[in-house]
Amino acid sequence: MKTRKNKFRKRNSEETRAAILQAVGDILRKDGHHGLSVTKVAAKADVDPKNIYAYFGDYNNLLKDYIHSTDSWFPILGEYGDGELPELSQLRDIIIGIFQNQFDTFGSNIEMQKFIFWQISSVNATMREVSEQRESRAALLLELADKHAKGGDISLRACFAIILGGIYYNVWHAENNKSSVCGIDINIPEEREIFRDTIKKLLRLIWEAAG
Known part of the structure; x- marks a missing residue:
């Protein structure tokens, strides 16, 4: 043989x-x-x-x-990574689009759900480096948002972090437990759309209050 x-x-x-x-x-x-x-x-x-x-x-x-x-943040944030920033008047709608896109993408991207969970659940130098790269790419947009909120008592950065954390938590809950959070089950298309629309409305309210 x-x-x-x-x-x-x-x-x-x-x-x-x-x-x-x-x-x-x-x-x-x-x-x-x-x-x-x-x-x-x-x-x-x-x-x-x-x-x-x-x-x-x-x-x-x-x-x-x-x-x-695989990470949907990199192509989105890469558009603004070379100093080609949008006008401040356009920034609110751009940020709304980014967060709604993240909700859509994260909900359908099982791999991204897994490695984001890895980043927050254990100490790993590689995952930390990837997370810091995301932060670095987002920095220019955040600095531009700071100009809108200059002098106000609302931190847009903290609000963005809370909304992003809410997106992650609700997606993980829906994917792993197949159940609702605060009576909203984003596995149901109608309720998913309510959640998505509320992201937009919250960001508009926060933007107006900050400015």
Whole structure:
């Protein structure tokens, strides 16, 4: 009987890299971050573990590359990362759009739900770095929002943080427990739309009060 010289599936470089990233997502959806390791990712992708180091440098770079390809914040905030800021008069509606988009995307992106939960539930230098990168990209928009609230006694940043935390909590609750929060069940389309519309109305009220 002939021995198979290479037990791994043959792919070109682009296919191999894509298969590794896909394996991270598959494991994250099924087992959460506790299921991730170089060995498990390589086995899922049907590649030699050495390929992870060849294509990504190390395991942490693999995680960062995967998150950057999946996290909806990076493309949104990247639009304003080069100093091309909107007019202050446009900022309120832009921020409303960002938060509503985040609610929509986070609710449908199981992988993002998993790695955001990872960031808040355990100490991990890579997850901290990714979180700080998001903060850095958002800084220009936040500084512009500060100009609107200059001299007021309402912190727009604190309000944004509260709304974002509410989005995350309600999505996690609906996804994991399939139940309501304060009588709102965003698994029901009509109530999901009420929640989404209320994000807009809250941000409008906060913006007016801050200015």
